[in-house]
Amino acid sequence: MKQLVIAERYCLIGHILAKTFGLAGLILVVPHADAILHLLPEGSTLFQWSVEKSMAGGGVTDILLGLVAVSIFAYRTVGVRLTLAFMLPAIFISLASELLGTGTGFPFGDYSYLSGLGYKIAGLVPFTIPLSWFYMGFSSYLIANVALNTAKSSWLRQLGAVLLGAMLFTAWDFALEPAMSQTTFPFWYWAEPGAFFGTPYRNYLGWYGTSALFMSVAALLWKNPPLNLNRSQLVVPLIVYLSNVAFAAAISLASGFWIPVAIGLILGVIPVIFLWWMAQPSTENTPVTEATTGVVNNPSVKVALK
Numbered sequence: 099m100k101q102l103v104i105a106e107r108y109c110l111i112g113h114i115l116a117k118t119f120g121l122a123g124l125i126l127v128v129p130h131a132d133a134i135l136h137l138l139p140e141g142s143t144l145f146q147w148s149v150e151k152s153m154a155g156g157g158v159t160d161i162l163l164g165l166v167a168v169s170i171f172a173y174r175t176v177g178v179r180l181t182l183a184f185m186l187p188a189i190f191i192s193l194a195s196e197l198l199g200t201g202t203g204f205p206f207g208d209y210s211y212l213s214g215l216g217y218k219i220a221g222l223v224p225f226t227i228p229l230s231w232f233y234m235g236f237s238s239y240l241i242a243n244v245a246l247n248t249a250k251s252s253w254l255r256q257l258g259a260v261l262l263g264a265m266l267f268t269a270w271d272f273a274l275e276p277a278m279s280q281t282t283f284p285f286w287y288w289a290e291p292g293a294f295f296g297t298p299y300r301n302y303l304g305w306y307g308t309s310a311l312f313m314s315v316a317a318l319l320w321k322n323p324p325l326n327l328n329r330s331q332l333v334v335p336l337i338v339y340l341s342n343v344a345f346a347a348a349i350s351l352a353s354g355f356w357i358p359v360a361i362g363l364i365l366g367v368i369p370v371i372f373l374w375w376m377a378q379p380s381t382e383n384t385p386v387t388e389a390t391t392g393v394v395n396n397p398s399v400k401v402a403l404k
Contacts, residue, residue, distance in 0.1 A: 102170050109167035110334065116160035117345040123156070125352045157285070158216040161226040164338060168233035171334045175327060176240075183319035184239070184312075185232050191312040192231035195304070196223040205304035207297075208289040215285055231309070234270060234342060237335035238370070239263035239313050240325075244332060245373035247324035255324065256317040262373065264310035269366025270343050271305045272358045277349035295358055330380035339370050 172181040199206040200222040215224035242262035249255035275297045278285045292298030343366055347359045 099174065102174060106167050106170040106174070106334070109163045109170070110337065113160060113163040113167055113338070114341050116156055116163060117341060120156045120160060121345055121348055125349065157214050158226055161215070161230050164233045164342075165229045168236055168335070168338060172236060172240075175331060176325065180320055180322065184236055184316040187312040187315040187319070188232040188235045189228040191315065192235075192308055193219065193223060193228040195308040196227055199304065205307060206301045207292060207304075209279075209286055209301075210289065211286045212284060214283065231312075233338060235263070235267055235309055235313065237339045238266035238270075238309075239316065240327075240335050241332055241339070241370055241373050241377075242266065244325050244327045245376040247326070247377075252323070256320075260310055260313045260317055262369070263313050264306050266339070266366050266370050266373075267309040268302055268306045269362045269364075269369075270339075270346065271302060271362075272365065273343050273350055273362035274346035275301065275350075276353060276355035276358055277346045280355075281349055281353050295355055297358075326378075328378045328380045329374060332374055332377055336370065336374050340367065343367055 169181065195205065197220060198204055200210060211218060211222065211224055216226045218224050239259055243255070243259040246255045246258045249258065276295055279287055280296050288296060288298070292301065343362060347362060350359050
């Protein structure tokens with residue numbers, strides 16, 4: 099288990115570092131490429147090639163590291179069965195929704211992906227996209243689920259976790275959308291820009307509906323009593339959520355899109371911190387029982403964060 103904790107820690111650090119370097123490139127290098135090329139006239143072709151490759155490769159690396167970090171965390175805290183019961187619906191339902199969206203315009207609107215996020219499935223959707231839906235969806239749902247442990251009704255807790263988890267997940271897109279579709283180095287574009295800072299309103303309905311759908315399927319498959327995770331054991335999904343929102347918000351703010359970022363803050367950042375705080379204090383280190391999750395949880399997350 100200690101080796102898993104170490105691997106999780108390094109993947110999480112790598113995930114954040116990849117975002118940091120990508121952020122520096124998108125904010126500092128790409129917008130000032132002309133000035134840099136003027137200083138390096140003989141190496142202009144090499145510079146342009148390296149920027150394009152580093153931006154594309156960095157995005158893929160970032161998402162893969164996030165996938166591995168959250169997958170290890172999920173295995174250690176909720177076990178194999180519950181991890182797969184969330185991962186498979188999240189990946190396949192989001193992929194189906196993205197393929198439908200890029201092919202028909204439903205449910206998000208008429209959009210297409212560019213070449214910055216890796217190999218495209220069916221030539222339409224980068225393979226990294228459904229992976230990011232999983233690790234951000236799991237982080238959002240797990241924090242909401244644990245926060246509602248005090249609910250007396252199991253179905254009410256699961257419904258609340260789905261509704262809150264989908265809200266947290268969709269809040270990420272408010273900060274993400276301008277950053278990824280309307281900056282100097284976009285990752286997708288809208289054929290017909292929408293009324294909300296270039297994004298169709300239906301896009302956010304599509305995000306909420308898709309995430310609520312795969313979270314509902316996962317909730318039905320889990321059928322488990324409340325997870326006895328404390329705040330310390332929820333630090334990893336909290337860091338994943340906040341770092342991804344911060345990355346998107348920084349790029350959007352650099353381009354002047356402060357209103358979508360403010361919405362993401364109100365609907366996502368503030369609620370996720372509040373929900374995380376609702377979990378039992380870290381001093382109450384109650385383990386998750388094997389009967390509940392299929393794996394005995396020890397306080398190893400603390401080791402990773404010391």
